[in-house]
Amino acid sequence: MMKTTCTFAKQPEFDPLDCPPDCLRPCERVCPADAIWLERMPTEDRLPDGVTTQGGLQGGVITERCYGCGRCFPVCPYDxxxxxxxxxxxxxTSELLRRDNVDAIEIHTSGRRPDLFRNLWSGLRDSLQHVKLVAISxxxxxxxxxxxxxxxxxxxxDDIRCHNLWQLDGRPMSGDIGRGATxxxxxxAVHLAAVEYRPPDETGDKT
Incomplete structure (x- = not known):
């Protein structure tokens, strides 16, 4: 039997010790989930000529907060x-959804393999009663x-007992920051609004 997994693609990672000490840390500022934490280590090195260098950086990506939006990739000045x-x-994943501090889940899908989505949904079905929002990207x-x-x-x-949000921005993941995205x-959105037979939300209204 095939093992069912949840996959989160394009999650960032980096070694803060590789970051230049004087980096302005744009990745930290651009992150909408506050999932990047960096701070300067207090250590300093004194060079033979008397110049004092700054301590390196520590921290990194907070995996539990990162949802893989991709905004940090293009802003890093040092790649x-x-x-x-x-x-x-x-x-x-099901166990995480049962925790008191988790009240929403966002599922990303290309839509090309409905069978994989069905398997994923079936595996999460029993734990979805604990969340307040299910978003489909x-x-x-x-x-x-x-x-x-x-x-x-x-x-x-048959399983939706909470708010259901369709996150449709017109582009795949990370495309919301490119030129012409808006x-x-x-x-x-205009195209979808003109279509009559859209899936309803949990109240029976059209999405």
Whole structure:
């Protein structure tokens, strides 16, 4: 039997000791989840010519907070941030959703493999009653977007007992910071708003 996992792609990682001590830390400022923490170590080195150097940096990415938005990758002036795929076992993810300090989950999907989404949803079903929001992040699939949404919702509708948000920004993950992203997102929203047969939210209203 295939082991079911939750995969979080493009989660950043870097070694703070590789960062120049005088870095302005734009990655820390741009992170919307406050998932990057850096501070200067108190140690200083005195060079033979009497010049005192600053201590290095310590900290890094707080894995529990990072949701992989990708904003930190392009802002690093020294190209020190690497991408890695973070995989967590389904049972561990379900247990996290049962904790008191977790009240939402965001699921990213391309929509091209509904069977994988169904397997994921089935594995999380029993723990979803503990959250207040389930968000589905889906890129623009052109004319098939609505049919994909309805297909995914058919797997979800019997279990949704909380707010259901469709996060549709018109581009795949990390595309929301590129040139023209706002125009594409608005165009995508106008197109979706004009379609009649959209999946409803938990109140029965159209998404």
């Amino acid at each position: 020190k941030i690497r991408a890695r795929t973070y995989v967590r076992d389904m049972a561990v 889906l890129p623009n699939a052109g004319e098939s977007t609505i049919s994909v949404m309805n297909k995914l919702y058919s797997f979800m509708e 125009k594409e997102a608005i165009s995508f």
